Amino acid sequence: xxxxxxxxxxxxxxxxxxxxxxxxxxxxxxxxxxxxxxxxxxxxxxxxxxxxxxxxxxxxxxxxxxxxxxxxxxxxxxxxxxxxxxxxxxxxxxxxxxxxxxxxxxxxxxxxxxxxxxxxxxxxxxxxxxxxxxxxxxxxxxxxxxxxxxxxxxxxxxxxxxxxxxxxxxxxxxxxxxxxxxxxxxxxxxxxxxxxxxxxxxxxxxxxxxxxxxxxxxxxxxxxxxxxxxxxxxxxxxxxxxxxxxxxxxxxxxxxxxxxxxxxxxxxxxxxxxxxxxxxxxxxxxxxxxxxxxxxxxxxxxxxxxxxxxxxxxxxxxxxxxxxxxxxxxxxxxxxxxxxxxxxxxxxxxxxxxxxxxxxxxxxxxxxxxxxxxxxxxxxxxxxxxxxxxxxxxxxxxxxxxxxxxxxxxxxxxxxxxxxxxxxxxxxxxxxxxxxxxxxxxxxxxxxxxxxxxxxxxxxxxxxxxxxxxxxxxxxxxxxxxxxxxxxxxxxxxxxxxxxxxxxxxxxxxxxxxxxxxxxxxxxxxxxxxxxxxxxxxxxxxxxxxxxxxxxxxxxxxxxxxxxxxxxxxxxxxxxxxxxxxxxxxxxxxxxxxxxxxxxxxxxxxxxxxxxxxxxxxxxxxxxxxxxxxxxxxxxxxxxxxxxxxxxxxxxxxxxxxxxxxxxxxxxxxxxxxxxxxxxxxxxxxxxxxxxxxxxxxxxxxxxxxxxxxxxxxxxxxxxxxxxxxxxxxxxxxxxxxxxxxxxxxxxxx
Numbered sequence: 001x002x003x004x005x006x007x008x009x010x011x012x013x014x015x016x017x018x019x020x021x022x023x024x025x026x027x028x029x030x031x032x033x034x035x036x037x038x039x040x041x042x043x044x045x046x047x048x049x050x051x052x053x054x055x056x057x058x059x060x061x062x063x064x065x066x067x068x069x070x071x072x073x074x075x076x077x078x079x080x081x082x083x084x085x086x087x088x089x090x091x092x093x094x095x096x097x098x099x100x101x102x103x104x105x106x107x108x109x110x111x112x113x114x115x116x117x118x119x120x121x122x123x124x125x126x127x128x129x130x131x132x133x134x135x136x137x138x139x140x141x142x143x144x145x146x147x148x149x150x151x152x153x154x155x156x157x158x159x160x161x162x163x164x165x166x167x168x169x170x171x172x173x174x175x176x177x178x179x180x181x182x183x184x185x186x187x188x189x190x191x192x193x194x195x196x197x198x199x200x201x202x203x204x205x206x207x208x209x210x211x212x213x214x215x216x217x218x219x220x221x222x223x224x225x226x227x228x229x230x231x232x233x234x235x236x237x238x239x240x241x242x243x244x245x246x247x248x249x250x251x252x253x254x255x256x257x258x259x260x261x262x263x264x265x266x267x268x269x270x271x272x273x274x275x276x277x278x279x280x281x282x283x284x285x286x287x288x289x290x291x292x293x294x295x296x297x298x299x300x301x302x303x304x305x306x307x308x309x310x311x312x313x314x315x316x317x318x319x320x321x322x323x324x325x326x327x328x329x330x331x332x333x334x335x336x337x338x339x340x341x342x343x344x345x346x347x348x349x350x351x352x353x354x355x356x357x358x359x360x361x362x363x364x365x366x367x368x369x370x371x372x373x374x375x376x377x378x379x380x381x382x383x384x385x386x387x388x389x390x391x392x393x394x395x396x397x398x399x400x401x402x403x404x405x406x407x408x409x410x411x412x413x414x415x416x417x418x419x420x421x422x423x424x425x426x427x428x429x430x431x432x433x434x435x436x437x438x439x440x441x442x443x444x445x446x447x448x449x450x451x452x453x454x455x456x457x458x459x460x461x462x463x464x465x466x467x468x469x470x471x472x473x474x475x476x477x478x479x480x481x482x483x484x485x486x487x488x489x490x491x492x493x494x495x496x497x498x499x500x501x502x503x504x505x506x507x508x509x510x511x512x513x514x515x516x517x518x519x520x521x522x523x524x525x526x527x528x529x530x531x532x533x534x535x536x537x538x539x540x541x542x543x544x545x546x547x548x549x550x551x552x553x554x555x556x557x558x559x560x561x562x563x564x565x566x567x568x569x570x571x572x573x574x575x576x577x578x579x580x581x582x583x584x585x586x587x588x589x590x591x592x593x594x595x596x597x598x599x600x601x602x603x604x605x606x607x608x609x610x611x612x613x614x615x616x617x618x619x620x621x622x623x624x625x626x627x628x629x630x631x632x633x634x635x636x637x638x639x640x641x642x643x644x645x646x647x648x649x650x651x652x653x654x655x656x657x658x659x660x661x662x663x664x665x666x667x668x669x670x671x672x673x674x675x676x677x678x679x680x681x682x683x684x685x686x687x688x689x690x691x692x693x694x695x696x697x698x699x700x701x702x703x704x705x706x707x708x709x710x711x712x713x714x715x716x717x718x719x720x721x722x723x724x725x726x727x728x729x730x731x732x733x734x735x736x737x738x739x740x741x742x743x744x745x746x747x748x749x750x
Contacts, residue, residue, distance in 0.1 A: 029051035029052055030051070030052045030081040031049045031051060031052065031081070031082065031085035031086055032049070032050050032051070032052050032054075032056060032078050032079060032080050032081065032085060033047055033048075033049065033078070033082035033084065033085040034047070034048045034049065034050050034056055034062075034075055034077075034078050034079075035047055035048075035075070035076040035078075036048055036062060036064050036073040036074065036075055036076060036091075037073055037074050037076045037108075037119060037120060037123050038064075038071050038072070038073040038074075038120050038123070039072070039073070039120055039121075039124035039127055040066075040071070040120045041118045041120055041121050042118055042119075043118050043119075043120075044119070045076040046064070046066070046073075047088050048088050048090060049085040049086065049088040050091040052080060052081055054094065056075055056078050056091070056094065057078065057099065058075050058076060058078060058102070058105065059099030059100040059101060059102065059104075059105060060074070060075045060094060060095075060099045061073070061074060061075075061094070061095035061097050061099070061100075061133050062074075062075055062091050062092070062093065062095060063093040064089070064090075064092055065089055065090075065092060070092055072095070072127075072130060072133075073123075074100050074105075074126075074127065076105065095133045095134070096134060096135065097132060097133030097134065097314065098311070098314035100123075100126060100314075100331045101331055101333045103332075103368060103369045104126055104329075104332070107329075107364070107365050107368055108122040108126060110364060110368060111356070111361060111364070113722055113726070114361075114364070114722050114744065115354065115355065115722070115742070115744055116722055116725045116726050116729065116742045116744065117354055117742075121353075121354050122329070125326065125329040125354060126329050126330070126331055127331075128306065128310060128326075128329075128330075129303075129310040131303070131307045132306075132308075132310040132311040132314070136199045136200050136201035136307075136308070136311065137199075137200045137201075138197045138199055138200065139198055139200060140169060140196070140197060140198070141167040141168055141169055141195070141196050141198055142163055142167065142168065142169065142170050142173050142184060142188065142193050142194070142195060142196075143163065143167045143193065143194055144160065144164055144192065144194075145191055145193060147191050148192060149187055149190055149192040150190055153183075155177065155179040155180075155183045156183060156187060156192075158177040158178065159173060159174070159177040159179060159187060159193075160187070160192065160193075161177075162176045162177045163193060167196065167198070170184045170185070170188075170195075201304070201308035201311060203312060203317050204295055204308075204312055205292045206319060207258075207261055207290035207291065207292055207319060207320050208290055208291035208292065209258060209261055209262050209290070211289065211290060211291050213251055213254055213255055213258070213289050214251050214288075214289075216248070216252070216255075219399070219400065220247075220248050220251060220252055223241065223243075223252045223396045223398055224251075224252045224255035224256065226239075226394070226396050227239060227241070227252065227253065227255065227256035227259075227374065228255060228256055228259040230372060230394065231260050231336075231337060231372055232259065232263060234370075235370050235371075235372075236366055236367045236369075236370050236371065236372070237372045237394065238363055238366070238372070238374075238375065238387070238392070238393040238394070239372070239373070239375070239393060239395075239396055240343075240375050240376075240377075240380055240384055240385070240387075240388040240393050240394065240396065241253060241375065241376040241377075241396050241398070242377065242378075242380060242385075242388070242395060242396065242397045242398070243376070243378060243397065243398025243399075244378050244398065244399065244400065244401060244607070245378045245401075245407075245603075245604065245607025245608075246401040246407075246571075246607065247378070247398035247399075247401055248398065249341075249376045249377075249398060250285055250376075251289075252396075252398065253271075253339050253341075253376055254289045256337060256339075256374060257269045257271070257320065257337060257339065258289070258290070260336045260337040261319055261320065263336075264334065266316055266333070267319065267334055267335075267336040267337075268316065268318070268319050268320075268321065268332045268333070268334055268335045269320050269321070269336065269337045269338075269339070270322075270323070270327060270328070270332065270337070270338050270339070271320075271321070271322045271323075271339040272323065272324070272325060272327060272328065272340050272341065272358060273322065273323070273341050274324070274325075274341070274342050274345035274347035274348055275324070275345075275347055275565060276298045276299065276324055276545075282322060283296075286320070286322060290320060294321060294322040295309050295312065295313065295318040295320065295321045295322070296309065296321075296322060296323060297309055297321060297322075297323030297324070297330060298323050298324035298326070298327070299324065300541055300542055309321075310330065310331075313330050313331065313332060314330070314331045315333075316332075316333040316334060324347075325347070325348050325356075325358035326350075328358050328361060328362055328365060335365075335369055335371055336371045336372070337371060337372050337374070338362050338365065338366055338374070339373075339374045340359050340362055340373065340374070340375050340376065341376050341377075342376070342377055342604075343359050343375040343376060343377045343380065343384055344379050344380055344381040344384070344600050346597065346747055349747040351747075351748055355741070355743045355744070356744075357745055357747070359375065359381070359384075360383075375393070378603070378604065378607060379599065379603050379604060379638065381596070382596055382642060382646055382649065382655070382656060383655060383656040385642060386646060386656045386657075387656070406610065406615060406616075407607070407610070407616075407636060408576075408578070408606055408609040408610045408615070408617055408618045409615070409616070409617045409618070410606055410618045410620065410633060410634055410636055411617075411618070411619050411620070411634070412619075412620050412622055412625045412630055412634050413429050413619050413620065413621045414622065414623075414625045415621055415622065415623050424521055425513045425517065425518060425521060425581060425582075426446070426518070426521055426522070426579070426581065426621075427621055430581070430621065431525050433577050433579060433617060433619050434446070434522075434525075434526070434559060434579065435526070436577070437576050437577040438529060438558055438559075440576075441574075442576040442577065442614065443552070443555065443557065443558060443572060443574045443575040443576065443577075444558070444559045444560070444577040444578070444579065445560045445561075445562065445566060445572075445575055445577070445578045445579070445605070445608055445609070446518055446522060446559065446560070446561045446562075446578075446579045447561075447563075447564075447566060447567070447578065447579065447602075447605045448513060448514065448515050448518045448561065448562075448581040448582060449563050449564045449582075449585055449586070449601070450476075450512075450513065450515065450563065450582075451476065451478075451487060451514055451515060451535050451536065451537055451563055452476040452477055452487075452514040452515070452516055452537070453476075453477045453478060453479040453514050453516035453517045453520075454476070454477045454510035454511055454512050454513065454514055454517055455474060455476050455511070455512045455514060456474050456476075456510075456511040456512055457474075457477050457484060457508050457509075457510060457511070458508065458509050458510075458511050459499040459501060459502065459504060459507045459508055460504075460507050460508070460509050461502050461507040462501050462504065462507075464499050464500070464502065466484055466508075468486035468488065468491045469491060470702065470704055470705035471488060471491070471700070471704060471705075472700045472701055472702045472703070473486050473487075473488045473489070473700060473703070474486075475493070477495065477510055477514075478516065478537070479520075480516060480537075482494060482495055483495060488700070488703060489703065489704055495508070496508075513582070515533050515535055515561050515562065515563060516533065518561050518581060519531060519533055519561045522559055522561060526558070526559060529558040529559050530556065530558045530559070531558065531559045531560075531561065532548065532557050532559075532560055533561050533562065534548055534562035534565060534566050535562060535563040535565060536563070539565070549570060552570075552575075553571075553572060553573065555574050560572075560575075564601060564605075566605065566608065567601055567604040567605045567608070570608065574614070575608055575609055575610075575616075576609055576610055576615065576616050576617065577609060577616070577617050577618075577619075578606050578616070578617070578618040578619070579618075579619050580602055580619070580620040580621060583602050583620045583621060583622045583630065583633075584622050584623055584624055586598040586601060587629070592654060592660075592749070593747065595627075595628070595629045595641075595645060596642075596645055598629050599629050599632060599638070599641055599642075602620060602633055603633060603636075606618035606620070620633060620634075628641060628644060629641060653716065654714070655745065657717065658714055658715060658716055659713075659714070659715040659716070659717065659719065659721045659745070660712070660713065660715075660745060661712075661713040661721050661725060661742065661743065661744050661745070661746065662710060662711065662712055662713070662742075662743040662746040662749075663680070663694075663711040663713070663725070663728075663741070664698060664708055664709070664710050664711075664740070664743070665677045665680055665695065665708070665709045665710075665711075665734075665738060665739075666706040666707060666708045666709070666738070666739045666740075666741070667706065667707055667735070667737055667738045667739070668705055668706060668737055669737075672707075672735060672737065672738065673707035673708065673709050673738070674709065676709075676734050676735065676738040677694075677695035677709035677711075678695070679732060679734065680695065680728075680732055680734075680740070681694070681695055681711070683731040684711075684728050685724060685727055685728055687715070687719060687724055689715060689716035689719045690714070690715040690719050690721075690724060691713070691714045691715070692711060692712075692713055693711065693712045693714070694709070694710055694711035694712055695709040695710060695711055696709065696710055697709060697710070698710040698750060699750045706739070713725075721744065722744060725742055725744070729742070
């Protein structure tokens with residue numbers, strides 16, 4: 001609210017309304033009843049009064065009182081000249097920002113019901129930049145008018161010459177001309193120079209729709225043509241763009257984006273990418289196609305850029321938007337195409353706050369808004385694949401790599417046979433593969449999906465395991481920083497000199513490998529190689545990602561060691577060898593999607609090799625080479641593997657043939673958590689076609705001091721799980737310290 005108070009819009013002339021002291025009779029105007037939805041966890045809009053002459057419309061931004069506070073909200077509905085409005089509190093102020101479009105409001109209402117969340121939580125995600133509701137700040141520069149000064153002294157001449165080069169402030173112009181500000185003022189006064197007010201947030205340049213994309217192969221052109229035909233048809237459509245790694249999916253969907261922008265001069269296109277890092281890497285490809293950098297939206301952009309992006313998107317002037325999952329909730333006035341790149345990626349699932357799956361909500365948003373969705377992936381999610389196979393989605397295929405590039409050769413390394421040396425993690429075959437690539441002047445990638453040096457720090461004297469305080473998670477050793485870190489809660493501490501349990505000095509040992517430990521081993525075998533780590537620890541922001549990717553593309557890195565961030569769409573021309581260190585890691589834990597995700601991730605990592613004219617090779621270390629997922633990776637037979645997975649899901653009534661939801665009850669006290677979970681279980685409605693399992697302690701039963709108990713719901717496709725969850729929640733009144741988290745379509749089972 002402080003920012004709003006500083007930037008209040010000018011108040012209308014005179015009072016918004018006038019009320020007679022007796023009888024509440026309105027003197028100047030009739031009153032409307034205005035429902036306002038606030039960006040707070042409130043279940044419904046609140047009603048207020050406003051004069052009819054003010055002309056409030058749904059979607060407009062206002063300030064209204066809640067208790068003793070003034071809070072920014074969005075008008076949700078207006079009842080003109082309502083007889084009971086006089087008894088309501090008054091709208092305090094109307095803000096000048098672009099209204100939230102009708103389609104965005106409908107999406108908020110739908111998503112709130114589907115996710116079983118207060119609609120105010122969804123409004124908060126839409127109105128993410130309060131400063132954008134006001135006109136952008138301006139600054140003053142000095143520019144020539146074209147009129148010569150009446151008297152041209154040497155100082156004035158220098159000022160005029162500098163002013164012709166660039167429009168800058170008066171003080172900066174005087175500094176560049178090496179003169180006083182009085183000289184600049186004199187030139188303004190005589191009309192030779194003028195003051196210009198420049199917006200700090202100018203409109204984004206529009207995409208150049210006259211530019212053409214890269215030359216497409218026959219297969220790519222046929223796929224692009226099919227997409228463009230659907231775009232021209234208009235209305236709601238979903239298409240799966242199913243192409244192997246390196247097949248040119250991006251170039252194909254960019255043609256569909258260009259078609260959508262050409263058809264309607266006000267159309268907007270949104271491209272969602274699963275990671276901020278991938279957003280950064282993709283910018284050059286979008287720029288090459290449209291001559292401009294798309295509007296970015298993700299958590300890493302600074303506040304000023306966020307303010308500008310929100311204002312321009314809401315006004316409809318930002319036509320091409322690229323962002324992470326939260327960009328789906330921005331208030332687009334005329335969204336015509338949504339592209340979900342790497343649609344299978346688990347990063348589209350938001351696990352905190354408002355829990356949602358951006359891919360699924362994008363399809364719902366498109367259906368409400370009557371627009372098209374393109375889901376692009378080399379390894380589609382089973383949900384998307386089943387929809388494509390059943391005909392609900394169009395299925396557009398790119399079965400081969402672009403140009404002369406071929407898919408890499410894949411080989412499994414059985415760690416029971418080709419074991420690493422004692423105390424090491426890389427088998428001789430992986431070391432040999434990287435050495436051969438290095439001798440050829442080519443690059444290698446070692447993939448290990450675990451950050452830090454080691455996932456567990458153990459005392460050799462007493463067996464004590466270092467854990468995060470008030471959580472069940474282990475502390476991960478980060479040797480570069482000398483700290484132990486909890487990747488779940490963010491807790492961090494220096495590695496202690498002695499065991500806190502038995503006080504034995506220097507007794508800690510590191511258990512298991514992370515990327516830092518793999519790097520240590522790689523440096524031992526390749527002491528002269530240029531080696532770097534690619535993870536969220538080493539590339540914490542967009543600039544760092546851009547720098548590392550650029551150096552990799554320029555062949556300034558010989559061996560890259562990375563977490564799953566390396567699997568997401570990066571294109572390294574000279575990378576020919578990939579070594580997957582622990583392919584079994586994702587299979588542990590009994591996750592419903594473990595096999596599917598392992599195949600997707602390892603296949604995507606292997607697909608980084610040989611994406612240009614040089615042949616690629618991928619070696620996958622595993623203790624379970626006969627597992628179906630490993631055999632499918634070896635044979636590169638995605639369809640057979642997914643067919644088996646689909647059959648198992650169908651037999652068990654699991655997604656996509658059934659519905660899942662999770663409810664987690666948490667409390668600061670174990671007994672309170674148990675009692676609350678028991679009460680929840682007793683109050684659960686009985687619904688035919690729905691199974692309720694639990695409560696049981698969650699695998700991570702304590703996080704940040706909160707004891708967690710978990711329910712899992714499985715339902716047949718025809719059951720309205722959201723309605724069941726809403727009815728269940730309404731039956732239970734719990735202690736104020738208890739928190740209930742609802743997760744529709746869970747991806748994490750921790």
